[in-house]
Amino acid sequence: MAPRIATSAADAVAGIRDGATVLIGGFGNAGQPMELIDALLDCGAAGLTIVNNNAGQADAGLALLIKERRVAKIVCSFPRQSDSWHFDAAYKAGEIELELVPQGNLAERIRAAGAGIGGFFTPTGYGTMLAEGKETRVIDGRGYVLEAPLHADFALVKALRADEKGNLVYRKTARNFGPVMAAAATHAIVQVSEIVPAGGIDPEAVVTPGIYVDTLVTITGENP
Numbered sequence: 001m002a003p004r005i006a007t008s009a010a011d012a013v014a015g016i017r018d019g020a021t022v023l024i025g026g027f028g029n030a031g032q033p034m035e036l037i038d039a040l041l042d043c044g045a046a047g048l049t050i051v052n053n054n055a056g057q058a059d060a061g062l063a064l065l066i067k068e069r070r071v072a073k074i075v076c077s078f079p080r081q082s083d084s085w086h087f088d089a090a091y092k093a094g095e096i097e098l099e100l101v102p103q104g105n106l107a108e109r110i111r112a113a114g115a116g117i118g119g120f121f122t123p124t125g126y127g128t129m130l131a132e133g134k135e136t137r138v139i140d141g142r143g144y145v146l147e148a149p150l151h152a153d154f155a156l157v158k159a160l161r162a163d164e165k166g167n168l169v170y171r172k173t174a175r176n177f178g179p180v181m182a183a184a185a186t187h188a189i190v191q192v193s194e195i196v197p198a199g200g201i202d203p204e205a206v207v208t209p210g211i212y213v214d215t216l217v218t219i220t221g222e223n224p
Helices: 011-015 034-043 062-067 085-092 102-117 177-184
Strands: 022-026 050-051 071-076 095-099 118-121 135-137 140-147 152-158 161-163 184-192 194-196 215-218
Touching: 011 184, 011 215, 022 177, 034 062, 034 152, 034 184, 050 062, 062 085, 095 184, 102 118, 102 140, 102 152, 102 177, 152 177, 161 184, 177 184, 194 215
Parallel strands: 022 050, 022 152, 050 071, 071 095, 152 184, 161 194, 184 215
Antiparallel strands: 118 140, 135 140
């Protein structure tokens, strides 16, 4: 089935409800679907669990969701940076919950959700506070921690181009988390610079197959 073509970013995110778990692509602000995040801010959804590489930067994108106290919990790898002041303020006030996940584990937990994997053992975090309360096992003399998949209700992803069937190609940093997030979410919402006819993307170049994409929206005039 072809994805729905939304008329605007606001239309694309209109179904996101209070309390939803939302995966947001990008690597910091680079490759982040800014227009979709702005639309999510405007739609009023609150109590969100956000999964992202970091906890927002400066006064753009995810940082603004945190500033407006729309995020109840964030799952990320890099919560504190020189410009993460909105997260710092919310966390110190006890207004946001943090689940800290090493970046490789974060990517693999998301990938596991999309692949239907029930969990995986990793050496990262073994013997540290990050392993507390989790199953551990020694395999071939090395300690491992059992990590669970990270499922989500929605994914907000930025891609360079899509065809009418939802097949995607990415540009640079947007590819870091976009493909695994699109596969892991119940509903993947993708902003692109253009939508081309079916067949307009070389099948060998497709990164995310259209079967994982539920909603597309074209954002014109953006830096791809």
